[in-house]
Amino acid sequence: MRILLFLLVFAFLAPSALQAREWTDSSGEYRIEAKLVLVHGTKVVLERPDGKIISIPVAKLSEKDQVYLKEMASKPNAKPGEIHTAEMNAVEPSSAATEALNFSPKELAERTEVLLRDACHRCHGEDGTSEGGFNFVVNLAKLAKTIAEPGTDSLLLERIHAEDDSVMPPVNEEPRLSPRDTQVIEQWIAAGAPTFTDEPSRPFVTNEQIIEWIDGDLQQQPERSQRFMRYFTLTHLYNAGVSEDELQTYRNAFAKLLNSLSWNADLIIPEAIDPARTVFRLDIRKVHWTQTIWQSIEDANPYFLRLSTPHALSCSDRTQTKMPFVRVDWFVFAASKPPLYHSVLNLPPTDADLEHMLRVNVQANINQEMAIRAAFNRSGVSQNNRLIEWHKSPYGSYWKSYDFASNTGFQNLFEYPLGPNQGRNSFRHDGGEIIFTLPNGLQGYLLTDEKGQRIDQGPTQIVSDPKQPDRTVTNGVSCMSCHYAGMIAKRDEVGPAVQANRSAFDDADDILALYRQASELDQIIDRDAKRFADALDELGITTISRSGESVSAMAARFIQDIDLQQVACEFGLQADEFLNRLKNASRVARVFSSLQISGGTIKRDVFKEMFSDACVDLGLIEAHAVDRSNGTNSPSTHLSNVPSQSSPRLKSGASRAMSPSERRGPVASNARTPGSANPSHELPTNLVAKARFTDLRWGIKSLAFGPNTRFLAGGRPDRTITLFDIQHQSIVAEQTKLEILQAVTACTFTPDGSRLIAGGQTGHISIFSVSAEGLMRPKGQFAGHTKEINCIEVSRSGRWAISGGAGKVARCWEVESGREVAMIGGFQGALKAVHISDDEKTLLATDGHRLITTDVNTGQTISERPLNRSWSSGQSAAFSADGAWLAVGDSYNVRVWDLKTFRELMPLIGNEILWSMRFTSDSRCLITGGSAKIDVWDFQRNARLHRFPVGRGYVQSLAVSADGTGVAAVGSIGSDLEVFLREE
Structure with a gap:
């Protein structure tokens, strides 16, 4: 039944009014000891032994706890401030308990599908809409495999229950899900996410059937036109059970990309030749593609399966090509980026050649004051100040940006707003992006370097694209994603600055002739945007948003x-x-x-x-x-060109299946790359569970191995540090009542194991001596920070330590005295990882948003590099022991940088938030903690080597031993501490 809202907000109980008791969630998985404070609305407020107040929805408590609350409300001698009967009578046992018998699995599935269709389908599948790349909200089977997987923390429910901007449906969207609706969805997931079908099963379409359809369609075309016919297929996705909503997104992406690669003034809508609309005909003359252009597509396509049936031979003869059809999903992925994007759209090698082709004279327009400019400090794609410049072209607009690697000197547009190529007073740019209107109203794109030469990708130190796995701005797909609605409105900042300070600019009139009134540029941008939107609407794409841009979404989907x-x-x-x-x-x-x-x-x-x-x-x-x-x-x-299995060497141009040892690449035999380990080190896939510590009550907040992997320190939220003996699976020592620390949120040993350093929730730091037998004694304490400490690392010599946390600063200090020697500031968020270089001359720290490197002796910043767009996008980060690698969580993925070259590797793609990560001691592998598991990654080859189950809840604390033989992990409150050791 629906849980009724409580009518009153109750006062806090006196501390002695109720005793602490164990509370359990409805699944029975999570337990917590706490005192009842009050019931507020539909939530119960509890106080833990450490004094922390937490709030939990009543509906998420176990039936036993809900009955307890109801009994408390009915007590005849209830004191003022205790729960009142009238309100608590409104609390019913959880919906899962009362309604589980009312709905069959099929009914649950049907009700869930209707609810999601009403509340979510309009943005996540209807007419191919794909907000956030998510277009299968009414495909219950796929939901159950992805964001509503039973037995895990459901992203679907997380978004439904969210109390911030991530809530779904978004704020002010109607209709919304009621509490009762949410209960139905929760119960559907709890029941194992059953499915139902009211559609007839799809007949499987064979390769021969596709060819027969194409051959039949070709024979209906005029004989002289048959050689210009080409076909695009989605049939393999249809066969694989991809929903109609998802297929429509592919159709939308194909139609948009096809016309974005066309010089025809008319929009071309591909014609389906089969009942399911999975095979499409295109007359390549209509998009102005030549046989040479189609040959470039053939040469790039790795997925063509050439048959030798009569229909297949007929198709090749009629089209005069060996490859008369290609797959839509591959085409959207490959043709939306170089080299195909350049070759199919026939883009020239320089901006000057493009301008000649479009009949745009940029320098003449600047000289004649026909161009219009806007410059600004911040841009969605550029790291520094940026200038955009408009020119009229025969097809509409020609936009040119000037991008810079810094904001100082001749790259400061507020000091040098004129240029380029205007002598001493000209700005000096490092590259740019060109956006031009195609004859059909869509857009074409070109990226250039400082000399105007065409490039495939923009340098990440100048521009970045958060939607790409490696964050590089790639010509075509990145531009389509960013400019999903055409041009982006920008407000000029140079013109107003000059108008307000004319005396500071001798050439104010020259500047203002280009940096004109905002209304002029606004009218042009609005006109271009309307024409762009009208073109998409004609193609059947009626919903326009960046997160739902179909080409980039389906290109990203393809590489999963x-x-x-x-x-x-x-x-x-x-x-x-x-x-x-x-x-x-x-x-x-x-x-x-x-x-x-x-x-x-x-x-x-x-x-x-x-x-x-x-x-x-x-x-x-x-x-x-x-x-x-x-x-x-x-x-x-x-x-004869195909090597046999026994052939020791491949002939030139041949390929074969690589053995696992070959796929592992050259690390074992070639010169070491930064961060690579001694080849004799074994990858940690042979770990086995060796020890488990249970009954941890309030759990563990931080972990650290001693240098000999015998002892493991656990910092706990109840003001305690516990020293575990792994070999004997026992507790050898504890330091309790650490009031100065409160929760022990970070800990580490010095390299010789003689000292254990602990950081707390209060920002204080305590140091303990540790004997060979595990005896712990306090050695000192000091106020290292003002807020919670998240990370501590000790230098190789053991003399220095660096720490950081919620105070958004990192501090380097002497271990024995606590004397601070350097500080790193300027972060937007809490510090997630810190590091001291092997030579103890350099400090590194990151909040996930930027990496700052500092000189220990001078305290001066050596470098500052951007990482993620937001420090809050990921929950964890880690430096490798040798300082050669940095890993940072970015939403569900992990991004890794080589810190010697600052080259970013391909990201490690995940499907959940990773709350912890550590590199192995040899810096060859990365270990990440997810939901009830840890993963071992060979990050340089973008491969997950192994997965180990760990208790329950998210793994929020990880430790890796210095000798590389051990890994320890623990989940949220109520989980066991598990230790894995390398099997000899």
């Missing part, structure tokens, strides 16, 4: 891991048939072995590399049909 069902369908096979054929596919069976595990997936890049060989091994094509020159399969090579 793929499961058994989709892998099979990409070969044109049903899953059972694929597995049967795999039994005889000796060369590639090992690569696809993970798919035979429940829930197993394969990386997209691995699948791409093995596709051609797999087509042969699975018996889909003959070996002579494999074209090794570009990874596709075609009749251009012979069997």
Whole structure:
């Protein structure tokens, strides 16, 4: 039943009014000891033994606890301030307890689907809408595998219950989910997320059927036009069970990208030739594509499966090409970025060539004061001040930006607003972005360096794109994502500054002739935006938002891991048939072995590399049909070019399945890269659970191994430090009643193990001596910070320590005396990781938003580098022991930088917030803590090596031993502490 709102807000009980008791959530998984303080609205307020006040929804408590509250309300001698009967009678046992018998699994699924369709579908699937790249809200089966997975913390419920801007549906959106509606969804997940179907099952479409459809359609076209016909398919996704909403998003993305690669003044809507609208015909003349352009698409496509059936041969003959069709999902991914984006749109190599092609004379427009400029300090993509410049073109607008690597000297637009190429008083830019109107009203894009030469990606120190895995601004896809609604309105800051201080500018009139009234630029931007939106509307794309931009969303979707069902369908096979054929596919069976595990997936890049060989091994094509020159399969090579399994060396241009040792790459034999370990070090995949400590009551907030991996220190929220003996699975020492610290939020040993340093919730630091037998004695304490300490690291010599936390500063101090020697400030958020270099001359610290490096002796900042857009986007960060690598959580993913070159690796893609992370002592692997598990990553190869289950709740504390033999992890309150050691 619906939980009624309480009518009153009650006063706090006297501290002695009620005794502490154990409270449990409705799942029975989480337990906490606390005193009842009051009931406020629909929440109960509790006080923990450490004095911390917490608030929990009554509906999330166990039935036993709800009955207890009801009994408290009915006490005849209730004191003032205690719970009143009238209000507590409104509390009913949890909905899961009372309604579980009322709805069958099918009814739960049906009710959930209706609720999500009414409240969420308009933004997450209807007409292909894809807000946040999420377009399957009424696909219950996919929800259950992703954001509503039973038995885990559901992102779906997290967003529904959110009390900030992330709440779904967004604030002011109607209709909204009522408390009763939310209970139904909660119960659906708790019941295992059952599904139902009211649609007939889809008939599986074979490769031969696709070819037959295409051949039949070709025969209906005029004979002289057949050679210009090309086809695009979504059939493999249809076969894989991708929902109609998701298919429509692909159709939207395809239509938008196709017209963004066209020089035709008319918008082209691809024509479907099959009932399910999964195969589309395109006359390439309508988008002004030549045979050469189509050849570039053929050369890049690794997924074409060339058949030798009569219909397939007919298609090739009629179209005069070996590849008459390509897949839509690959095309959206590949043609939205260089090199295909450049070749298909036929973009020239320089900005001057593009301007000549568009008949735009930039310098003449500047000289004749026909251009309009706006400059500003902040931009959504640029790290520094930026200038945009408008020119009229025959098709509409030609926009040119000037981007800078710094804000000082000749790169300060407020000091040097004129240029470029105007002598001593000209600004000096480092690159730019060009946006130009295509004849059909959509936009084309070009990125250039300081010389106007075309580049594929913008330097990350100048511009960045948070939607790309490596955050690089990539021409095409990044521009489409950012300019989802056309041009972005910007307010000029230079013109007003000059007008307000004309005496400071000798050339004020020259400046104001270009930096004109804001209304002029606003009218042009509004006009361009309307034309852009009208074009999208004509293509059937009616919802416009950055998070829902279809091309970038589907390009990102393409590179995600793929499961058994989709892998099979990409070969044109049903899953059972694929597995049967795999039994005889000796060369590639090992690569696809993970798919035979429940829930197993394969990386997209691995699948791409093995596709051609797999087509042969699975018996889909003959070996002579494999074209090794570009990874596709075609009749251009012979069997003699295909290496046998016993062949010791591949012929030039050939490819084959790599063994696991080959895929691990050159680290073991080549020169060491920054942060790489001694080749003899073994990757930590042979860890086994060796010790478990239970009955921890309030849990553990921080962990640290002693240097010999015998002792493990646990900082606890109840003002206690516990020293665990791992070998004997016992507690050897405890320091209790640490009032000066309160919760012990960070701890670490000195390298020799003689000192244990602990940081607390209060910002204070305590130091203890530790004997070889584990005897702990206080050695000193001091006020290191004013707020909670999150991280501490000790230098190699043990003389210095650096600490940081919620106070947004890092402090370096002498361990024995507590004397501070350096401080790092300027952070936006709490410090997540700190480090002292091996030579003890350099300090590093990060809040997840920026990395600051400081000289120990002078206290001066050496460098400051941007990382994430927001310090709050991730919950954890870590430096490797050798200082060569930095890992930072970014939403659900992990980003890793080589700190010697500041080259960013491909991110580690996850599906949940990672609350903790640590590098292994040899700096070769990264260990991350998620929901009831830890993952071991070979971060340099973007591969997860192993996953270990850990208790329950999120793993918020991790420790890795100095000798690399041990890992310790503990989840939230109520979880056990588990220790994993390397198996000898």
